[in-house]
Each structure stands twice: as structure tokens, then as C-alpha cells.
Amino acid sequence: MMLTLYTTDGGSWFKPGGLIEGRASWHLDEDVDAVEVRLFWHTTGKGTQDVGIVRALRTDSPDSSGHRDFSIRVPEGPYSFSGKLITLAWAIELVALPSGETERLDLRIGPQPVEVDLT
């Protein structure tokens, strides 16, 4: 199975309210129920991890080879940041269901191209 994901301009920094445009492609060597493009944030660090899926675009019963162009509006927040206890990071992923095989593209969301440093 091969999953690929890229943004149209190759960028990984997006301002709140902006558009993330790109293409998700797949070559499947087994039947899957669906493929899904998800924009989400997640936290890592000390303690329990948290995750929030902001938008999911599902394609049911996909062909063995195919692609989907996507255009997702970036929410106003939260910004990408790192403190002492957690990092909040954004990503967009292409997931094959139900196997869960995933291709992920890390993003930074915020007014500046670097994550907010809260330390």
C-alpha cells in the first residue's frame, strides 16, 4: 500500500483562516473501506496526550489507485506551540480504513512560520 500527501505549494506553514490545498494519492494492494484526509492537532510531552480532529474528508470504497484534491480552511486556533509540559502540533494525514495505515504531513499553524515558544 502506498499513500502520499502533499500541499500544492509544498508549504507547511499556514495562517489561521488560510486555506490548505493539496492532493492525497493512494495505491492500494488490498480492499479498504475508505480513505480519509484529516486535519488535526495533537499534544505530546509529559502526561496524557490529546488530539482534536478539525476536518475529515472521507472517500468510501476507493479505487485501488486514485487521488483526492483537498481544500481545507484553517481554524483560528490553537496555534502550534511548545511550552515546558506539552507541544501542540498540527498535521494533515491520509488514513486507510480500517487498517489505519497512515501518511502524515506535519504543519505549523500560527501567525508566524515558527511555533509559539511559551517557555
Added chain:
Amino acid sequence: MNSVAVARYRPADNPFASHRVEGLAYRSKGIHAAALRLRLEETGPRSAIVGPKGSGKTTLLGELASTLPGEPVLVRIEGGCRHPWRTARTQLPRPVTPNHLVLVDGAEQLGPLEWRLLLRATRHARILLATLHRPGLLPTLIECRPDLELLRELVDELTPVDAPTLIPDLEELFRRHGGNIRSCLRELYDVYAGRASVEL
């Protein structure tokens, strides 16, 4: 005694971040989750994983959830929970059937009456596994005994080869945390986050 300032790691890059610690496989001197499946046939379908805090009971329980037969139901009762039985009951399916593999993390929080309620509610379960701090309530499947050697092994596995050497005296750390390995690893998170200094 001197101390040195340390490099600061982002939480996401910290070698001791929870997602990395939770990704460690359970190990105990050659005993792995697969071997415990066989041992369960001797102890019976209602058994306990016994050990002190931070000894790997939760990690082992999570691994057994995917290796033992049955539909896993993970019941988690946090330490200091004010209503442990109510908390447990809300996580149990109704009814519990012979297809269910019930795994209770933190069963030592239950009082004697609550313990009987749990046994009654899960009497039809295919398997009941509970973590306890002391043996006695159920046949012991395994007793988790953390030791300094295990801490060294886990720290070696978590620390990237190119990371600066920030690890304090592990023997002293292990002693100070009373053998609680999870607690040791959380302190090492602080060291790599630059929130603690290393004593030399």
C-alpha cells in the same frame, strides 16, 4: 555538589515524553506477554498482576489486551478516585458476557464490598485480569518487581545515541523514587526539559 544547566528539549522531542514511555514494551527478566498467556491456563481465568506503583502493571495489561482471547474491556480506576466502584461500573459493558476480556487497572482502589461487586458484575467474563499492589485477592499471574537493571535498560532504550549525557545517577534516582520506574522516567523528562539540573 555542583550542578550544570542542561539543554532544553521541546516536549515533542523529549526522549522521556509520555508517548515514548508508553511505547515501551513490557519486559521482566525474560517473561513476556505471550508467555503469560500460557501461565494464565494454570492460574485460571480470574487472575491478578501484582506489583508496586510504576512497576509496569499498566503496560503489561495493555499488551495482554491484544494477546489474550476475547473482546477487551479496559477499566481504569485512577489512584485517589473517590468513587472507584461507580467509576469501574460505568466502564463495564452491560451485560458482561463470556466473550469479554475484562482488564481492571487500579483494582486496589476498590474496597472489600466494591471488590465483591466487581467479581459479581464480571462473573460471566471469559477472563478477568486485575492489577493489585498486593497478592491475595486473586491468584497471581505475575508479580512485577522493578529493579535498577530494568531502569537502566529502559533509559538506554529511550535515550537517543546523539543526545547529550544528562542522565543523573540512576541508582540514586531509583532509590529516591522508591523503585517507581514511571516516576523515575517522569523526573528524567524534567531533566531533558531543562526543568531540573543534573547533580555532578
